[in-house]
Amino acid sequence: MTAHGTVGTAEPEEPATAGVDAGHDDAGLDVTGLTVAYPRAARPALDDVSARVPPGEALLVVGLSGSGKSTLLGALAGVLGHTLDAQVHGTALVAGVDVTAGGPLDAARVAALVQQDPIAQTCLDTVRAEVELVLENHAVPAARIPAAAAEALADAHAAGLADRRTAELSGGELQRVALAAALAGRPRVLLADEPTAMLDPRAAREVGALVGHVAAGGTTTVVVEHRLDTLAPLPARTLVLSDGRVLACGPTPDVLAEHGARLAAGGCWVPTRTLLATAGAPGPLGTPATDDWLRDLADRRGTQPETPDPYRPGARRRRPDGGFALHARGLRVRRTRRAGGPWSRARRVDVVHGVDLSLPRGRVLGVVGANGSGKSTLLRGLAGLEPTGGSVRAGRTALAVQHPEQGFLCRTVADELAYGPRRAGLADTDVEAAVAAALRRFGLDGLADRSPYRLSGGQQRRLSLAAAVGGDPDVVLADEPTFGLDRAGTLDTAAILRAEADDGAGVVVVSHDLELLGRVADHVLVLHDGRPLGTGPAEDVLADGELLDAAGLERGPLLERWAGWPRPRPSLRRLLTGLDAAVAAAARSGLPDRTGAPA
Template sequence: MSVLALDRVTYTYPGAVTPALSDVTLDVAPGELIVLAGGSGSGKSTLLRAANGLVPHFHGGRFAGRAVVAGMDTREHGPGELAAAVGTLFQDPETQVVMGTVRAELSLPLENRGEAAPAVARGVEEVALALGIAPLLDRPTDELSGGELQRVALGAALVGRPQLIVLDEPTSQLDPVAGDELIAVLRRLGEDFDTAIVLAEHRLERCLPFADRAIAMRSGRVVCDGPPAEFLAWACAEAPELATPGARLLFGLGLSPAAGVKAARSALRSRGLSVGAQGPSPGEPRRPAGEAIRFDRVWHELDRGPAILRGVSLSLGAGERVALMGRNGAGKSTLLRHAAGLLRPTRGKVQSAGRVALLLQNPTDYLIHDRVEQEASVGALATVGLGDPALRGRHPRDLSGGEKQRLALAIVLDGAAGESQEAVVVCLDEPTRGMDRRRKDELAALLCELDGAVLVATHDPEFAAAFAQRVILLADGAVIADGTPSEVLAGGTYFATETARILGGVGGALRPEEGIALLTAGSEVPA
């Protein structure tokens, strides 16, 4: 018997003309881990919301077809009743944690079900141990980091032992290490408790190796449903934006795409395409003409707290594009705030050759006007690709996520009124959160076109490889690596692209195209 069965489900949001889900039919068996792929607006989130009953009970709209979750028809049972069978984890942990302490947060779903105090205590204890959050139980939720909050939210989704868990981009705010840990926990849940998992993600390379099935969606329809290898073969042929870097590498070499580093290496070896163990070749260091910004032994020490930055010294050349990477809490955002003058160093100094523009994590915070054209000048809008007059008349909050991001970038790039003061450094803090690959590629292209130096804090090695000329790795407030993308991203495990991991860092190849060129060059390929 399936845990989730959708039978010809079609759903249209209130006020919308086109349906968000069109004639969707699928079954999810107990213990299955299913990855839901698709671009922004393809219907992934709506499908998850149809599974937990928010569609149609919370959002309203027109619903046709039948969705049955653990034997309950979602038309007859609301999200409150379905919560006993379905656990849900959304993208933003901040808005799904509602209680003051972790213990209270984990207790809430069980208390809602009317469980007695001993059963609540036991459930909380078990889920805390399973997720490794027992030390957090008495911590206030507003003190937790993003990764910790996401784990707590996952705990709240799991505490009632649901048969099905639906997750909407749960790793988008996590660093690679925390993201991998979360995926591993999900895999274990399926194996240990037979919990079915439906996971919507953009960074497919992270979760496809652990998946039983992958479902691709486009315009609200299921366009592919099969095992990961089958899905990747389809993606390489039909939807390249959904193909993982490893799949693109294999496909480019004429091999059948495989999910995961291990399978890809095996495929390469089977064709005699394995490369020898060789460290990354150092790239040619770029010598920028002038200096755009300099951090001189910058410390940021919290009053009665730890030091967030510990004597950071570095400089960016004019027009240089730099990716700043590191775990959550490594000090990336703090460094960007120092660059823009939002914070002052407790020791050391920051000197820039002119204005520093900073785009923080949430672009919506920048939007305060009623029309797009009021937010930034025509020139700045054109620079970020929002020059369309029809777009300029729209309300900023009605724009898509990617358009909001670009509008916020236009706002910070725009010179002060009447001064046309161009930014010499543009800093962006995690600009790719929740972005699909097409939008990431567009952003990378846009950053490459900017005149000023670019400093981007990101967790996404693929994005860093796409735009950066230099990568700086921070750990515990100090610079631990600073070099060309090939030097920094080819040799690591977590902060490495999938291509680099498959090739073991050989030749410093980071992107599939570079890997294909390396493997087909002949010299390093033992045929």
């Protein structure tokens, strides 16, 4: 615990016991010496974790990918060692209930869980049934159930969804329903595991605000979240995990002030405010001094060409004759749909219409749009995987899919990387060299003999991208390549995509992360309901608030500030990469860290 608060905290340090039932009826959280080991894992996922959350308070859990955040929530929900195989030692008291011993059904009496995947955690056909199930399980008298379900849906801003089928809902709508189902049982403790991770920016902000609101209310809440700018307000307390151990735990402003720099430099997502402070900004975003500092940051990177010239001689290994990597005119992509179950007539529907694209080699095209706007279908059409109309001319095309597991074909990571080169007819020695190079470049060394299905989420994503770019394709299509990655993984991916373009490929990136596109994209195409709503140079599109708004998209605080500056604005890419460089420099030159906490 960090006891010395340097920044004023909104809440008193320990509001704790006052006004709350004492003893075992305590509605807080008490974790002591919690160690969790998964079968066949080299080291425990959680190692001697202890933490306390006073009743009614909220705890934010942050850390790098693989630091044990989701494992902690799984243990608190009682599923580890019960529903899912794991060795669990130590105790976790959730509102006085020992969930490590009692398992998920004991935990369910006092706690509710919202998971990351909106589709997989939805169990029933209709929204109403989904919420009522919880009330039935809590033995709420039948007569009171309809009103209680309506109330829970209203609390989650989902009252209008009550009569809908769950199969028709968007990810953001499903997460609101999941939150309603969680709140319906009036839990004393709410556990939320990256509830906004799979949502588009606007849905993420809405769900983040809902969870933030619940956390700020009387329900004890534990939230694991990457996207800290969307979670508003931030929970009062923060726990930092690193390699399964507690690095820090205390009031959020104190923890961020003392460890934010280390977290940001280590590759963790932190609020924009903390990121700026780490990079050495003179004040918070929006102050004139910080504006000047940011402009200066963008200018300092001015020595580099802003975008590599696609026709620059020697820039490309692939196809030195230059020209277009991808060319599409009036592209339509069709999908087969059955509206009324397996006996209904199969209909081919145009999911994407009227897309014109010209992607020169060496350029990166970003594609944005709300969930369901047809982005993934467009990529499949460009890869020649779905029936298309209009014309597409493309060189050899590789696609890194949104869910990496779907594309795996082999038993080991090395075989996975060798698959493409082997199919392309390379000699064995060349295949081996290609695999070794890919293992090194994508940080997969030491994992060559591992099954692809047993990798962490971040490792799977790197493997998927490595396999896609392995054969030096002319066109690289990447579908949400930074989904679920920490900041370090996101920046690495951005660098790889940019490097592929600099190497002569045409790159198309679908992403919800507008800052990522600010870093890598030359052009941006905005899709809405399967139709192009706008297209243009990346900075023009990202500065066009009306266009983004019409597509159901929102900028984060940093982009919003940049877009609000009068023209001529400094280059967004140089601003973002300059900020990244300043954070990295802060890491190298010793951190503004006053605690000397162990790394």
